[in-house]
Amino acid sequence: MGVITLGLVISGVQKTFSVPFWVILVCALTIALGTSVGGWQLIRTLGSKFYKIRPVHGFAAQATSAAVILTASLLGGPVSTTQVVSTAIMGVGAAERMSKVRWGVAGDIASAWLFTIPATALLAAGIYWLITVGAPAIIKLF
Numbered sequence: 820m821g822v823i824t825l826g827l828v829i830s831g832v833q834k835t836f837s838v839p840f841w842v843i844l845v846c847a848l849t850i851a852l853g854t855s856v857g858g859w860q861l862i863r864t865l866g867s868k869f870y871k872i873r874p875v876h877g878f879a880a881q882a883t884s885a886a887v888i889l890t891a892s893l894l895g896g897p898v899s900t901t902q903v904v905s906t907a908i909m910g911v912g913a914a915e916r917m918s919k920v921r922w923g924v925a926g927d928i929a930s931a932w933l934f935t936i937p938a939t940a941l942l943a944a945g946i947y948w949l950i951t952v953g954a955p956a957i958i959k960l961f
Contacts, residue, residue, distance in 0.1 A: 820846050861901070869905075869924040870912030880907040902932060 823842050827833040872880070884900070884907045891898040905928060912920040 864924070864928070869921045869928070870908055870919060872908060872911070876908070876911040876915075880904065880911045883907040883910070899932075 820838050820842050823846070824833070824836060824838045827839070827842075828836050833839070870876075881904075884904045887903050887907070888898055888900060905925075909920050909925055
């Protein structure tokens, strides 16, 4: 919501940085759609793929995640909630016994995180090119 609102302010559509209701609605619907499509896979991965979590471990991981996310928010630092929760669960498993964590699955998740950053950068560059160069060139043809 913040990035969309920042774009609205920078482009001059809005004068002040206040999140419009339609941005909140679109973001909420998008998050709900993403959760409904891939949420169970995420829950299954976090709950049992790299460590068989029990209720006491879940509580410890969630308390730790909440503390890290709250601290980062108060300090203004960007964090990924998925990364924070995942690493908290791995930490809980490693605290019980290092061999209880399936480090191969954790490595697969870390690889996906590392792939996401350059992939989104390339996608953003492509969209920027399309908007600034591609679309005007196509319009000139007509």
